[in-house]
Amino acid sequence: MAEEFNSAMDLQDKDYNLSDDSEDIDENPSYDTQEKVENSGTEPQDKLVNIDLIFDYVMNKRYAPGITKSNKSNVRRLSKPYFPRDGQLYYRHRAERIGKSGNEYRELLVIRDQDEQMRIIENIHTGSGDIGTAPSLERHLGVERTRTKILERFYWKNVGKDVKKFISACDLCHKDKPVRKENYKIDQIFNYVVNNTYEYGMSKNDIGNLRRQAKDYVAQSGQLYYCQKTELSGNSGNDYSYRGLLVIRDREEQKRIIQSTHFGFEENDTNHCMESHLGIERTRSKILERFYWKNVGRDVREFISVCEICQQDNPVNKIDAGELNPEASEVMVEIGVNITNLPKTEDGYTCIVLAIDYFSKWPEARPLKDHNTEKIARFLFEDIICRHGCVKIQINDQGEDFVNKVSAEIQRLTGTKQHITSGYNSQNRELKDSFIKSIEDHHSKWVECLPAILFAYRTSKHSSNKTTPFQLLYNRKAVLPYELQDDQKIQGSEQHY
Numbered sequence: 001m002a003e004e005f006n007s008a009m010d011l012q013d014k015d016y017n018l019s020d021d022s023e024d025i026d027e028n029p030s031y032d033t034q035e036k037v038e039n040s041g042t043e044p045q046d047k048l049v050n051i052d053l054i055f056d057y058v059m060n061k062r063y064a065p066g067i068t069k070s071n072k073s074n075v076r077r078l079s080k081p082y083f084p085r086d087g088q089l090y091y092r093h094r095a096e097r098i099g100k101s102g103n104e105y106r107e108l109l110v111i112r113d114q115d116e117q118m119r120i121i122e123n124i125h126t127g128s129g130d131i132g133t134a135p136s137l138e139r140h141l142g143v144e145r146t147r148t149k150i151l152e153r154f155y156w157k158n159v160g161k162d163v164k165k166f167i168s169a170c171d172l173c174h175k176d177k178p179v180r181k182e183n184y185k186i187d188q189i190f191n192y193v194v195n196n197t198y199e200y201g202m203s204k205n206d207i208g209n210l211r212r213q214a215k216d217y218v219a220q221s222g223q224l225y226y227c228q229k230t231e232l233s234g235n236s237g238n239d240y241s242y243r244g245l246l247v248i249r250d251r252e253e254q255k256r257i258i259q260s261t262h263f264g265f266e267e268n269d270t271n272h273c274m275e276s277h278l279g280i281e282r283t284r285s286k287i288l289e290r291f292y293w294k295n296v297g298r299d300v301r302e303f304i305s306v307c308e309i310c311q312q313d314n315p316v317n318k319i320d321a322g323e324l325n326p327e328a329s330e331v332m333v334e335i336g337v338n339i340t341n342l343p344k345t346e347d348g349y350t351c352i353v354l355a356i357d358y359f360s361k362w363p364e365a366r367p368l369k370d371h372n373t374e375k376i377a378r379f380l381f382e383d384i385i386c387r388h389g390c391v392k393i394q395i396n397d398q399g400e401d402f403v404n405k406v407s408a409e410i411q412r413l414t415g416t417k418q419h420i421t422s423g424y425n426s427q428n429r430e431l432k433d434s435f436i437k438s439i440e441d442h443h444s445k446w447v448e449c450l451p452a453i454l455f456a457y458r459t460s461k462h463s464s465n466k467t468t469p470f471q472l473l474y475n476r477k478a479v480l481p482y483e484l485q486d487d488q489k490i491q492g493s494e495q496h497y
Contacts (some may be wrong), residue, residue: 041076051157058082058417074116082110091155108155117156121166124149125206145165185213185292186224186249194219218244226292245292254293260481261286278460280304285461289477329362331472334392335384338432339371342439342446351445352439353379354432355393361462362469363435365452367447372403377409385414393420 049484056064067075079090082203089110111117123298141149156162191197193214198207218225225244248254262283278286284300293299336358341351353376356363364387366379384391395403400422407420438453439446450454458470459478470478 013037041096051110054082055110055112059084059087059089078085083107093151093155106152109150111154111156118166120150120154120161121146125167125170158371172381176258186247189214189217190224190247190249193217194222195223210273217247220244223247224249228288228292245288245290248291248293254299255303257287257291258283258300262300262303262307278456282460286459286480290459302476329359331362332357332391334358334390334394336432337376337380337393337395338397339368339376340432340436342436345447346444347447352436352446352450354435355384356381356432356435357388357391357469359465361457361465362473363457365450365454367434367450371402373405374409377406377413380406381410381413385410385418390414393418394423395420396423398422 027421036097053064053067053071053075056062057079063075065070083090083092085107089112091108091110093106093108107268111120125141142162145161146167147160150159150163188199188210191199194212197209202210215228218227224247226247227242228245229242248257263280280297283304284297287296287300334357335355337353337355339351339353342349345367348369351368352365353368353370354363354365364379364383368375368379368382380393386394395406398497403420407418410418410420435453435457438456439450455478458473459468459480461468466471468478
């Protein structure tokens with residue numbers, strides 16, 4: 001006949017005043033209590049104590065029929081962390097509070113049904129259903145993070161083993177395992193820096209590592225920023241500036257930024273021209289002017305590797321801007337001019353005149369219907385001289401007679417003789433070829449896309465000077481179209497530390 005107790009107080013007295021079972025159980029949340037007991041070399045009878053025996057003892061104040069005296073002792077000892085509430089069995093989880101004396105306790109609902117356990121694991125792991133619902137960032141969490149989230153609310157024996165077994169059969173987790181680990185780390189840093197909290201159950205060693213990793217991050221307006229360290233030009237190597245880059249944690253948001261940086265938001269010609277399918281390094285550099293996440297370069301490389309246009313034009317994406325012209329020491333001192341034929345448009349445009357500043361790489365261009373010297377001279381007068389002042393002009397790949405006619409027309413427009421020569425510059429040729437190839441990609445619509453393509457090149461870093469033509473000319477960064485999607489991001493792009 002089952003042994004019964006008259007009251008909860010009787011049960012409590014029997015639980016906590018047994019001289020032969022006075023040892024304390026380590027209930028650190030990083031290790032399941034019962035799992036630790038079973039693996040610690042204790043008596044085999046512990047294995048006979050399952051959750052049903054504990055439930056019957058705690059909830060019904062009795063032992064199960066036929067239980068041996070030895071197992072009664074084990075039931076009492078293993079039942080210490082459990083208690084009843086509203087007809088449910090709860091487990092009292094204990095963890096040391098970092099930086100404080102004493103212990104922290106969390107009361108977890110005990111789940112005995114195996115189907116319910118699997119449902120909880122699936123919902124918390126994938127962010128589906130009504131338990132553990134989460135945004136896309138938190139879907140398909142790793143083993144440790146899924147287990148930790150479960151132990152914030154629920155408990156059963158060997159939670160970790162069940163989670164590991166479930167995730168080992170998840171195809172998506174195997175495919176994206178490194179990414180999930182990175183997201184988990186940055187989420188820990190976010191909670192520490194922005195919310196001033198640690199993840200429940202972290203060890204002192206893990207917290208120490210987290211603090212070291214978080215030194216490069218700051219919080220502002222509820223957002224996490226990465227402090228980018230940049231050496232100041234012209235110094236001895238000891239002076240640096242720090243600029244805050246907004247940390248992007250959500251994978252979908254990261255993909256959206258890569259897409260919008262590479263070729264725009266929408267599937268239309270103008271937006272594609274705005275970014276002009278820049279190569280891996282330029283796309284990466286453009287992103288890292290404002291945003292940050294780990295392995296930006298890897299994600300950009302993977303994205304561009306499946307871009308059909310980029311794969312067709314792979315040599316163009318690898319064109320280097322070349323070294324600085326040794327004669328050009330300032331912005332808009334000397335420019336190179338090229339006239340190139342292009343596919344004829346419906347409006348009759350057949351060619352383009354392109355001028356590129358040798359120092360900043362700033363491009364100016366205008367569509368033309370023919371190689372008319374008067375129209376080329378008017379372009380140089382209106383778009384170069386009237387905007388940027390008088391400069392040395394080198395017209396490439398044209399005859400001396402052609403250059404003389406252009407020079408004469410500019411002298412008529414300005415009233416003075418300008419410094420215009422003919423010649424060839426390999427650096428200008430490389431920039432021209434890259435620029436023209438981007439225009440040719442849009443075939444008959446190249447005139448419509450020309451302003452957007454110019455903007456893309458003006459806001460892209462070049463390998464020779466490690467900055468953008470826009471910043472060299474205006475001494476500030478341009479606000480890019482995708483930044484208008486979120487006002488906070490525009491504000492974040494100007495944070496300096």
